[in-house]
Amino acid sequence: MAKQIISHKAEQFTESVIREMTRQANLYGAINLSQGFPDFAAPEEIKLAACDAIMADVNQYAITWGAKKFRDAIAEKSSWYLGLEVDPEREVTVTCGSTEAMIAALMAIVNPGDEVIVFEPFYENYGPDAILSGATPRFVTLYAPDWNFDPDELAAAFNDKTKAIIINTPNNPTGKVFSREELQTIAELCHKWNAIAITDEIYEHILFNDKKHIALATLDGMRERTITINGLSKTYSVTGWRVGYTIAPEQITQAIRKVHDFLTVGAAAPLQEAGALALHLPRSYYDHLRADYFRRRQRLLPVLKDVGFRCYDPDGAYYVMTDISAFGSKDDVEFSKFLVKEIGVAAVPGSSFYHEPALGRKQVRFTFCKKDETLAAAEERLQKLKSIAR
Numbered sequence: 001m002a003k004q005i006i007s008h009k010a011e012q013f014t015e016s017v018i019r020e021m022t023r024q025a026n027l028y029g030a031i032n033l034s035q036g037f038p039d040f041a042a043p044e045e046i047k048l049a050a051c052d053a054i055m056a057d058v059n060q061y062a063i064t065w066g067a068k069k070f071r072d073a074i075a076e077k078s079s080w081y082l083g084l085e086v087d088p089e090r091e092v093t094v095t096c097g098s099t100e101a102m103i104a105a106l107m108a109i110v111n112p113g114d115e116v117i118v119f120e121p122f123y124e125n126y127g128p129d130a131i132l133s134g135a136t137p138r139f140v141t142l143y144a145p146d147w148n149f150d151p152d153e154l155a156a157a158f159n160d161k162t163k164a165i166i167i168n169t170p171n172n173p174t175g176k177v178f179s180r181e182e183l184q185t186i187a188e189l190c191h192k193w194n195a196i197a198i199t200d201e202i203y204e205h206i207l208f209n210d211k212k213h214i215a216l217a218t219l220d221g222m223r224e225r226t227i228t229i230n231g232l233s234k235t236y237s238v239t240g241w242r243v244g245y246t247i248a249p250e251q252i253t254q255a256i257r258k259v260h261d262f263l264t265v266g267a268a269a270p271l272q273e274a275g276a277l278a279l280h281l282p283r284s285y286y287d288h289l290r291a292d293y294f295r296r297r298q299r300l301l302p303v304l305k306d307v308g309f310r311c312y313d314p315d316g317a318y319y320v321m322t323d324i325s326a327f328g329s330k331d332d333v334e335f336s337k338f339l340v341k342e343i344g345v346a347a348v349p350g351s352s353f354y355h356e357p358a359l360g361r362k363q364v365r366f367t368f369c370k371k372d373e374t375l376a377a378a379e380e381r382l383q384k385l386k387s388i389a390r
Helices: 017-028 044-055 068-082 097-109 126-132 151-157 180-193 250-264 269-278 284-307 332-343 372-387
Strands: 092-095 115-120 136-141 162-168 196-200 226-231 244-247 310-312 319-323 363-367
Touching: 017 332, 044 269, 068 092, 068 244, 068 269, 092 097, 092 250, 097 126, 097 162, 097 196, 097 226, 097 244, 097 250, 115 126, 126 136, 136 151, 151 180, 162 180, 180 196, 284 310, 284 319, 284 372, 332 363, 332 372
Parallel strands: 115 136, 115 162, 162 196, 196 226
Antiparallel strands: 092 244, 226 244, 310 319, 319 363
């Protein structure tokens, strides 16, 4: 009997739709409002710090779980911004981006037969991450337009098999910022079922409408059962550096460090040096960051609404989920292909954020982490949609 070459795990998910849309944008010369990377420069002082570290020959392995200087900076920033006191020697692991942090965290705690709860629409990595770690994902809906969850539905998703729940706040793709009350509901269920919370907080500083970022680990009793994930990518506009980290209780951190060691060995040493500088930027940097992204948000939203999209205005992160019903397309995939080929703008089909593609068939996601001239060019091209909107 012939052996099956491809693993059952790999057969359960596709390649990244988000990254594929960037390839499509490049192929057709479209403006890329799909993948969430800035097309503007990172702060000059951070780039210079990376160059200085390379020229100073910080080019060999750092400590596997992160250079001390960087881990100390993570602990200091977590204290003043999150109100979370962290031991950088025992509770921090530096990873190759928050993407590796998530899979390392799951592989460190999940056993075959365990279940992991995922809110949907979700960042597309979470479903495959659960599968790769051996878990069964359980999905709980965030309902438009405010992307709230039903507490009863969430409670019903928990059971004796529940090992963890993944929370992304501010949320990609919806821009939802989880409230203290919602996080408290999640915390109570984690306590009841002895479950771990894994929080992806990569957009922690990109907030609008007076929303506040609350770290779940700071709620009563959650310090010892939360894995907090973050990184440099979004806050400092260095998505290509791939420097992330986890904060977790010592026992869980020990497990994450072992998995991380054999996944990637360690993150880039000179970029960790630059990361330490980034985390020590003045607090005014974050005020400017929020103001700048709010301006970009306000630039794109009226354009999308004017040409026929129904927009779900985000409270955080740098994405806009939209409803495409006005354009008469069969589904989100057909519309996204039309948009990139005929209109010259790339977006992400909404179905890539759901476990059942039909749930996102009338949605697409745009990003606004782009230069003013990029957004202006997209505006010009999107005007063509007015002729087909109903």
